[in-house]
Amino acid sequence: MKLNSGGMSARSNMFNLYFIRRLLLVFPTLFIIISLNFFLLQWLPGGPVEAALAKQQGIDSSANALFYETDQITNGQLIDDQLRDKIAREYGFDKPLWQRYTETLSRYLSFELGTSYFSKLPVGELIFSKLPVSLSLGFWTLFLTYLIAIPLGVMKANNQGGMFDSTSSLLLFIAYAVPTFIIAIMLLILFSGGVFSWFPLRGLVSANHADLSITGQLLDYFWHLCLPVAACVASGLASLTVLTRNSIIDQMAQPYLDTAICMGESRTGAMFNHVLPNSMLVIVARLPSDLLSIFIGGTLLVEIVFSLDGVALLGFEALLERDYPVVLGILYCYSLLGLVLNLVGDLIYRWVDPRVDFSEVNG
Amino acid sequence: MDIQQSIRRLLGGALVSIAAFSPSVLAEYTSHGISLYGEPKYTEHFSHFDYANPNAPKQGELVMAEMGSFDSLHQFIDLGKKPRGLFWLYDRLTVRGHDKDEIKTRYGWLAEKMTIADDYSSVIYALRKEAKFSDGYPVTAEDVAYSLNLYRESGLSNIKSRFKMVKSVEVIDPLTVKINFGDDGSRLQILNSGNLPVLPKHIWQQKDFTQPSLDIPVGSGPYKVTSVDPGRGITYALRDDYWGKNLPVNKGKYNFKNIKVEYFRDRNAAVQALKSNDVNYIAETNLLRWNKLYQGDVFSAGTVVKDKINYDAPSFVTAMVFNLRQAKFDDRRTREALVTAFDFEWLNKKAFNNQYTRATSLFNNSFLAADGLPTAQEKAVLTPLSAQLPAQVLSSEFTLPSTDGSGRNRQNLLKAQTLLKEAGWKVKSNKLVHSVTGEVMTINFLLPSPAMKPAIGAYIQTLKKLGISSNITVKTGTEYYKLLMQRQFDMTPSQYKVRIPPNTELRSSLKSEFSGVASSYNISGIQDPAIDELVEGLVQSDSYADTQAYGRALDRVLKWNYYYLPLWARNFQLVAYQNYIEKPLQAPKYGYEVEFWWDERSK
Numbered sequence: 001m002k003l004n005s006g007g008m009s010a011r012s013n014m015f016n017l018y019f020i021r022r023l024l025l026v027f028p029t030l031f032i033i034i035s036l037n038f039f040l041l042q043w044l045p046g047g048p049v050e051a052a053l054a055k056q057q058g059i060d061s062s063a064n065a066l067f068y069e070t071d072q073i074t075n076g077q078l079i080d081d082q083l084r085d086k087i088a089r090e091y092g093f094d095k096p097l098w099q100r101y102t103e104t105l106s107r108y109l110s111f112e113l114g115t116s117y118f119s120k121l122p123v124g125e126l127i128f129s130k131l132p133v134s135l136s137l138g139f140w141t142l143f144l145t146y147l148i149a150i151p152l153g154v155m156k157a158n159n160q161g162g163m164f165d166s167t168s169s170l171l172l173f174i175a176y177a178v179p180t181f182i183i184a185i186m187l188l189i190l191f192s193g194g195v196f197s198w199f200p201l202r203g204l205v206s207a208n209h210a211d212l213s214i215t216g217q218l219l220d221y222f223w224h225l226c227l228p229v230a231a232c233v234a235s236g237l238a239s240l241t242v243l244t245r246n247s248i249i250d251q252m253a254q255p256y257l258d259t260a261i262c263m264g265e266s267r268t269g270a271m272f273n274h275v276l277p278n279s280m281l282v283i284v285a286r287l288p289s290d291l292l293s294i295f296i297g298g299t300l301l302v303e304i305v306f307s308l309d310g311v312a313l314l315g316f317e318a319l320l321e322r323d324y325p326v327v328l329g330i331l332y333c334y335s336l337l338g339l340v341l342n343l344v345g346d347l348i349y350r351w352v353d354p355r356v357d358f359s360e361v362n363g
Numbered sequence: 364m365d366i367q368q369s370i371r372r373l374l375g376g377a378l379v380s381i382a383a384f385s386p387s388v389l390a391e392y393t394s395h396g397i398s399l400y401g402e403p404k405y406t407e408h409f410s411h412f413d414y415a416n417p418n419a420p421k422q423g424e425l426v427m428a429e430m431g432s433f434d435s436l437h438q439f440i441d442l443g444k445k446p447r448g449l450f451w452l453y454d455r456l457t458v459r460g461h462d463k464d465e466i467k468t469r470y471g472w473l474a475e476k477m478t479i480a481d482d483y484s485s486v487i488y489a490l491r492k493e494a495k496f497s498d499g500y501p502v503t504a505e506d507v508a509y510s511l512n513l514y515r516e517s518g519l520s521n522i523k524s525r526f527k528m529v530k531s532v533e534v535i536d537p538l539t540v541k542i543n544f545g546d547d548g549s550r551l552q553i554l555n556s557g558n559l560p561v562l563p564k565h566i567w568q569q570k571d572f573t574q575p576s577l578d579i580p581v582g583s584g585p586y587k588v589t590s591v592d593p594g595r596g597i598t599y600a601l602r603d604d605y606w607g608k609n610l611p612v613n614k615g616k617y618n619f620k621n622i623k624v625e626y627f628r629d630r631n632a633a634v635q636a637l638k639s640n641d642v643n644y645i646a647e648t649n650l651l652r653w654n655k656l657y658q659g660d661v662f663s664a665g666t667v668v669k670d671k672i673n674y675d676a677p678s679f680v681t682a683m684v685f686n687l688r689q690a691k692f693d694d695r696r697t698r699e700a701l702v703t704a705f706d707f708e709w710l711n712k713k714a715f716n717n718q719y720t721r722a723t724s725l726f727n728n729s730f731l732a733a734d735g736l737p738t739a740q741e742k743a744v745l746t747p748l749s750a751q752l753p754a755q756v757l758s759s760e761f762t763l764p765s766t767d768g769s770g771r772n773r774q775n776l777l778k779a780q781t782l783l784k785e786a787g788w789k790v791k792s793n794k795l796v797h798s799v800t801g802e803v804m805t806i807n808f809l810l811p812s813p814a815m816k817p818a819i820g821a822y823i824q825t826l827k828k829l830g831i832s833s834n835i836t837v838k839t840g841t842e843y844y845k846l847l848m849q850r851q852f853d854m855t856p857s858q859y860k861v862r863i864p865p866n867t868e869l870r871s872s873l874k875s876e877f878s879g880v881a882s883s884y885n886i887s888g889i890q891d892p893a894i895d896e897l898v899e900g901l902v903q904s905d906s907y908a909d910t911q912a913y914g915r916a917l918d919r920v921l922k923w924n925y926y927y928l929p930l931w932a933r934n935f936q937l938v939a940y941q942n943y944i945e946k947p948l949q950a951p952k953y954g955y956e957v958e959f960w961w962d963e964r965s966k
């Protein structure tokens with residue numbers, strides 16, 4: 001007993017060391033990511049100065065103009081060098097690159113996200129204001145995907161090669177193959193306007209949301225989320241379902257299952273006690289990246305179709321308009337979150353499967 | 364009104380008045396309105412504009428669908444995205460009249476009278492004493508001076524340029540303000556100065572004018588903002604206590620009790636909203652979308668009206684311009700060949716249901732567009748320059764090559780081939796090569812959106828027959844702008860809308876001195892001494908006859924030099940609305956104004 005517990009504590013010490021090392025690694029990783037992002041942005045053709053000038057010439061750089069051509073109307077104004085220099089000064093582009101780089105870096109190290117070039121709002125505030133949309137879309141999509149995909153995968157594995165298995169596969173692959181925004185537009189035209197006006201056309205809540213009762217507000221919220229979440233789930237369902245199905249089939253072929261059944265375990269019991277936990281490993285490994293997608297939430301095009309202003313759309317438009325602080329701010333939060341979630345993912349992995357020993361990774 | 368004064372005005376101040384002998388006293392005249400040429404159409408005590416319905420009921424609501432998003436309500440600076448309709452919150456000194464027989468006229472709005480110096484060095488506005496902001500403060504000369512100075516310091520770039528020539532602003536008494544232009548004054552400057560939204564000084568003194576903001580603005584205008592949901596929608600309500608509701612210029616105007624502007628990120632959603640009556644008005648800009656997306660029962664049943672409103676004014680002309688900095692486009696015959704090879708009629712039939720008209724001139728739909736043979740006045744302008752002009756300018760009528768639209772464009776292709784030969788191009792192993800320089804003719808098209816790809820794609824097939832290989836580069840937004848300013852293209856579409864009268868913007872887009880300036884609008888890099896002369900003459904002419912002579916002469920020279928390939932003119936506006944939205948029988952000349960429409964539903 002003693003020996004055992006001693007072993008345990010040594011082990012947990014090793015684990016703690018590992019955990020601390022991983023935490024410390026976050027900083028250099030983040031540093032490299034910020035630097036990469038910063039220099040990649042510099043490499044884009046045209047910067048905020050050109051974007052601002054283009055805007056004054058009436059050239060629209062928004063997502064709206066990208067996906068839906070407007071007849072571009074330029075006003076033929078002469079932009080003199082004075083104005084160019086003034087704008088360059090405004091965005092700090094009169095300073096040399098290395099100086100801008102060090103300034104950016106020191107800002108991010110103190111978790112200072114800066115302000116947007118064009119709306120002059122603090123980047124943190126901007127991201128925060130778009131979070132409700134992204135979190136809603138991301139969370140419910142993930143929740144529903146897991147809720148549907150895992151039981152469906154189990155059912156398909158049990159029906160391997162049967163009628164149910166093949167027809168559901170066909171449907172899943174169709175939903176997977178059709179681009180998400182096409183599904184979104186189809187849902188929009190079918191269920192909110194053209195054919196049936198069952199669902200609202202845009203936004204996360206109605207305009208009169210504040211005047212509703214608590215239940216009313218909740219209902220309103222889910223009513224708005226139905227179509228966008230459905231569109232996101234439709235395309236994300238296939239991979240997880242098939243992964244679950246194949247991993248279960250894989251486990252069911254293992255000899256230990258026969259052993260368990262020979263030892264008197266019922267088939268269902270064996271399924272729940274042995275096969276499922278072992279198959280879950282593969283699915284748990286996916287969790288960190290899935291959780292990360294909650295922050296960005298759904299896909300950009302779904303946000304556009306249903307006029308949801310989420311983080312994805314914010315980042316995309318900022319990129320088009322070369323609003324560097326916003327782009328970098330989103331990437332920074334995303335990287336930070338990614339690193340933390342990866343660590344959490346590893347911990348969950350260990351909790352599900354104690355055989356995974358991190359101390360051995362470091363020999 | 365004395366006779367002498369009106370004669371003097373008719374001659375645009377050309378007569379030297381008696382008062383000019385004593386320099387301290389300057390002759391001036393006072394009026395309720397000002398027209399660029401001659402007299403304003405409407406006299407001082409007119410009842411309403413002809414394109415207004417004075418009996419329009421004040422009721423109901425207009426719900427407009429707009430695309431995109433907004434994050435600021437401060438409309439007078441470049442920063443931030445602003446929602447539509449904020450200009451309903453403010454009054455201006457004067458308002459534009461645009462009847463079918465008015466060229467450029469403005470009538471007093473906040474200003475009851477304007478007093479104009481004969482040499483156009485200054486204008487004095489006498490404000491109406493009843494004018495008030497929505498918070499009850501009167502609109503004073505102080506507010507006018509304050510606003511003008513704000514705009515000049517840090518306003519939107521286009522407002523800034525409007526007041527660039529202003530030397531100073533003087534407050535004479537609480538209701539009188541004088542704007543001085545010094546020697547730079549002109550009738551046009553004075554006319555334009557009335558287009559000044561007046562801001563309340565007492566509010567802006569405590570606020571930062573240079574930063575975007577979501578504060579609800581205070582103005583003196585007919586509407587006020589009642590609710591804002593940033594990025595999603597904004598609601599304006601008609602003010603019962605609007606001081607100017609009984610002015611003749613506002614008769615039959617501002618008829619909707621509420622105007623909501625709803626923002627969509629997606630066109631499909633906006634059109635669905637129109638179908639289900641969640642919105643009742645959409646302005647569409649794209650003809651292809653107009654034909655495809657606006658379909659269905661509500662349209663065929665007539666509950667939603669698809670309105671194509673023609674207007675009779677200079678409209679947007681889309682033209683492909685050559686990059687004349689390239690040696691391959693030096694020869695006029697080369698350019699003529701490339702213009703001749705374009706089959707517009709076929710394209711219009713196949714791609715646009717014949718809904719476009721060919722643009723023949725950058726000045727289309729205006730009195731500056733040339734037709735037929737040069738008039739005596741035009742000849743007078745052109746003859747001194749004849750050494751630098753193509754011979755046909757003075758002797759022949761210009762017509763663009765046209766086809767029967769069948770897609771078999773043999774005649775024109777043969778002509779193009781002949782022209783290319785004359786210009787020294789030869790076909791060697793299916794490639795067009797210049798016999799002297801040995802340069803191979805290739806054309807790189809730069810497009811700002813994929814929308815024009817089909818149109819140019821067909822043209823590329825035609826060019827192949829002539830031995831010209833070409834490719835298309837599509838770039839959007841900032842990237843496109845960068846390539847455009849670096850002049851990295853052989854041909855690119857450009858949009859022109861000529862202001863009447865043509866102003867300094869014409870210099871930056873046509874004169875030699877701007878062809879090397881990186882951010883100038885002389886995209887094609889035109890360097891032509893004759894054009895420089897004509898542009899200068901046009902910008903400086905101040906009478907109708909001169910403007911017309913110079914404008915038409917310039918038009919001829921541009922055409923005969925084949926400096927651009929004219930594509931189409933859009934002299935219509937597309938708008939879809941629910942059938943209970945009504946509009947006056949007579950449309951104004953320069954595009955409709957939704958302020959004159961009304962809601963038929965009685966509440």
